[in-house]
Ligand SMILES: Nc1ncnc2c1ncn2[C@@H]1O[C@H](COP(=O)(O)OP(=O)(O)OP(=O)(O)O)[C@@H](O)[C@H]1O
Ligand SMILES: CC(=O)C(=O)O
């Protein structure tokens with residue numbers, strides 16, 4: 001027995017249901033049913049009203065129709081925001097660059113989360129450095145509720161605290177001015193409140209290996225000190241470049257124009273991080289972003305750990321925010337399922353003028369190795385306080401879009417700022433504008449083509465996607481559809497940054513949520529079988545039924561079925577279809 005649902009009704013199936021109204025409600029369709037002619041059996045056409053009871057009987061002809069439609073029924077479609085954008089702006093106008101928002105006290109009410117969702121948030125980031133377990137749990141549940149109840153498709157990312165050994169605090173709730181020549185004591189001693197000219201370091205061994213004459217740079221240049229004396233584990237320092245001390249400021253040690261790299265004992269994943277990760281898994285988060293990754297090892301370690309978990313697969317992202325991570329960049333990117341260019345802490349560890357080049361390099365290596373990349377921190381920093389961005393900030397955002405980064409991230413702008421929604425709309429508008437210019441300049445043609453696959457199977461998949469993207473651009477098709485189980489073909493298509501949107505049809509929910517991070521990919525859930533043709537048929541019927549494609553639209557369909565699923569062997573195909 002099948003449940004009644006709106007799809008069956010629209011398709012005109014003949015059946016009698018036990019309690020159609022209840023069944024409709026249960027199947028999650030909020031459409032009004034009272035007084036509407038919604039169903040009929042062979043002989044009678046009836047009006048459904050409350051309390052109508054009948055026995056479900058589906059005849060053979062309809063059973064076949066139902067069987068085909070059940071695949072559609074199980075489908076939860078495109079995120080409603082993308083759907084709206086498509087209807088308003090057409091295929092080409094859909095924003096391809098994804099948007100991440102850090103959730104904090106300024107936007108954790110469900111109404112605020114919904115506003116961010118409507119403004120285009122694709123991923124919500126929770127920084128485990130701040131706030132309580134209960135607070136994070138509450139936010140995650142609210143987001144899931146919005147997804148389930150309102151048709152959004154927002155993925156959740158937790159960002160670990162990591163071992164930030166260089167954090168210092170002056171004890172006061174706001175910033176303190178640091179005068180030129182003033183003498184300060186940096187200590188690991190723990191005390192409550194503030195003492196004049198005293199700064200607490202978050203890590204006991206902070207001064208190990210530090211010599212008299214070394215410099216301490218606060219927050220990438222907010223102020224600079226010179227170490228004038230070591231007193232036990234404490235450092236007495238003179239301010240050489242006056243400025244400001246913010247609460248929880250980050251500091252780095254410099255000698256002869258370079259950061260002093262020290263092999264401290266603290267692991268990338270602390271005990272608190274593991275506990276936060278367990279919490280994230282239990283709450284069904286989609287991404288875990290690892291802070292202060294210096295090599296591929298912690299990423300591999302976490303992935304091994306996750307592979308032992310029965311839960312859905314969680315994607316591991318590595319944050320590039322230390323000097324060491326730059327030295328091991330390729331191995332970290334290869335081991336991860338995505339990268340965040342965490343410019344905040346990176347700017348503490350390398351000279352600021354190097355940030356633009358490093359960002360471009362990381363973005364390019366990520367595309368080469370086919371890993372999504374997020375550009376993070378200070379994108380619209382002034383909007384924490386002001387309702388408009390600086391022109392320089394808009395230029396910075398546009399440059400990240402021009403570089404074809406997969407995603408842009410808001411930090412304090414959404415977490416604590418008064419204009420989070422406005423900031424998101426600035427990202428949204430700047431992205432669409434730069435994407436348009438890139439298309440007008442045919443910039444996708446100038447992207448370097450790297451060969452990724454080694455095995456024949458991998459190379460075939462890659463070449464199919466490269467050719468499909470080129471075909472889609474040259475033939476100006478309206479959309480690309482890809483049938484993908486783990487998202488691999490979808491990401492290979494995205495890597496080419498094609499002009500039309502890529503609708504990725506998958507039956508795996510974690511794949512669907514992970515694809516949210518990829519440039520130009522709009523994930524949809526669908527039942528996939530071993531019958532490729534049937535999958536394609538179902539996929540197209542689904543998008544047609546939602547009014548996303550219409551008669552005369554041309555679509556390119558790329559399909560992949562892994563060997564484990566296909567009865568015989570792996571197969572991939574490209575088909576060009578005109579919607580009839
Ligand atoms: N959950 C939260 N609760 C309270 N404040 C938050 C929360 N998340 C972020 N914030 C505030 O927003 C600011 C920016 O957030 P963000 O998470 O980007 O900090 P960050 O220091 O750049 O990140 P990281 O610690 O990963 O380097 C933080 O300094 C903090 O004041
Ligand atoms: C996002 C982050 O962690 C940083 O910019 O440091």
Ligand SMILES: [K+]
Pocket residue numbers: 127128129159160161162291
């Ligand atoms: K963090």
Ligand SMILES: [Mg+2]
Pocket residue numbers: 291321342344345
């Ligand atoms: Mg950081």
